[in-house]
Amino acid sequence: MAYQRDALPGFAGIPTFFRAPRAEFDQLESGVVAVMGAPHDSTLGSRQGTRYGPRGIREGSLETIAYIEAGPEKFVTHIASGTRMSLAPGAPLVDVGDLPVYPNDLDRTRESLRRGSCLAATSGALPVMFGGDHYVTFPLFQGVSEGLAARGVKRLGYIQFDNHLDLSDDNRIWGKHYHGSQARRISELPIVDAHNMVWVGASGYTPREQVDWLRRSGGTLWTPTDIHREGITHVVNRAIEIASHGTDGVYVSLDIDVVNGGASPGTGSVVTDGLSPQELIQAMGMLAASGVVRALDVTEVAPPLDPSERTIRIAASAVLEFLSPKIYLREPHVVERLRSAKETERAPA
């Protein structure tokens, strides 16, 4: 008798993101979401461990998919809205695994990440990339922008959800390439205009040079205080407007330390002010609905620093919310329909 595979609980199995099938780059095509890892953290100035980020975020996604797969009817219901969510047919999500990294050879690592993200973007797939420390965003952005340029994109906007600006130009210890300089390096690429660059959630002490650069070059920043005052909905709407103004799409870079450290301690920096997980999820939903996002990365998730494992789950939830329109089929739940039918019956003629 042939061995029969079955749905697995979240803690079992070999984890790809959301149990997506493994794929190679030459299988990617337009309409597909291509998940890939960039497990590089030797350009990290704070506490270590983000090299385990891709593996961690993949693991953090498994409970949700197990919940859907193991149910008799293969759907879940979003309680607040009553929306019934099942997996969209056609499985547009694939996991291409981790890109090669060479921890003590930054040039080779940069080239590898750049090539991987470029291949994905060139194919027309939507790259969803997991770091790694935040430096990976530079080569990943570079690759994505080159791939998109081949598909006719002339200008690309940039939104960075982060507790930090990462606008360092040069550093005596780290030089020009590390997890505090990637946004500055991105700003130097011809496909980007600083007026389309937005920072959401940066706070704390920053070298004055970075703040001056931001003011001088026309980038936009919302601090957590701004967000608490103006509301996440307003801020993200404005961020999308600014980043997409005159561009052909937006690259979104999410540093998990944008979330308050009390909620997500599994990251190098210890952050005392930031978004709540709910605000982050809401922002991800809005970005998905905007339709302008051409690539997403999630960085600085360091699973060894959070034995409670909630950081990997927050990161995975943010990604799933962002992918939600593509991977889920949504329809009003049948109970909801019954109730409205009853209400119609009771309604006075």
Next chain:
Amino acid sequence: MHQRSHQPSFAGVSGFLRSPLADYADVGPGAVTILGAPHDTTCSSRQGARFGPTGIRAASQYLGDLFRRGDGDLVDLATGQVFHRPGAGMLLDMGDLPVQPTDVVRTTASIREGVAESTARGGFPVTLGGDHYISYPAFLGFSDAFCGSNRDQRIGFIQMDSHFDLGDINLVWGRYWHGSNARRISEVDVVNPANMVWIGVNGVTRGEQYEFAKGMGLTFFTGEDVRQLGIVEVVRRALEIAGNGTEAIYLSLDIDVVDALFAPGTGAVVWGGIRPADLLAAMDLIGAANVRAMDLVEVAPNLDPTEATARLASLAVIHLTAPRLFGARRP
């Protein structure tokens, strides 16, 4: 007026074993100089060796007052060794050497220069890693200053480690990482591979490294050899081989030579290493021989919340340097 006084081990700001932070100009002949090399970007296993120097310094404080400010001599009950309080300037903490985590070439030069400077002034360099790669630049710095232009001199080499670190080229890490340091040292002109000895190696290694060790005439005693022969006999043989025709012995101690049961705070998880008591006995024996420099690597304090690993590491330094530092001698 505020009077400084003795402090409990958890208080105070100071260098290794409560030594003062010093400048190279303070280094005189015979001084034991502590140099931190908090570099771990060439580490392929679990991270945290960059916190090694800080962790080992902190772990040494519980003995600091005992050794440096006690009222009289100390006696090691296990060996009967008598420890005198060290004279001023005999133990100096040089702080940490500059490292550039993404630039292994600059970091190599920095560690090499710091160790050379300390050696040239007559110091006994104790380089605290960092991952095991730092052993290579530390050795280079020591041999630069010790041999100078006299390249006919020979330096013997003892590595206590669960691993050979004899990798030549690695597809991920290239030529310079914490698996190639001993191979690079074997290529230095003042090293004769016949004077290179490993103590405690165990587990599996790449065939290429094993064949290199055998082919080049290197000597190795496995963890099992230590159990069979006893640490005293193994170290006696090791010192004979490393000391044969050499002017000095360099000791490289990877804390993962100790079984992970006792020293979990390190990247590699190893189940065939030696016991702490064997490690300290080896330090006593090697310290009494013609050892002129050491490094202590791969202590990752973050991986051991019990702090036992960092404490054992600090004890290893004390035992090795005891003859110089405390005039320690068997009664």
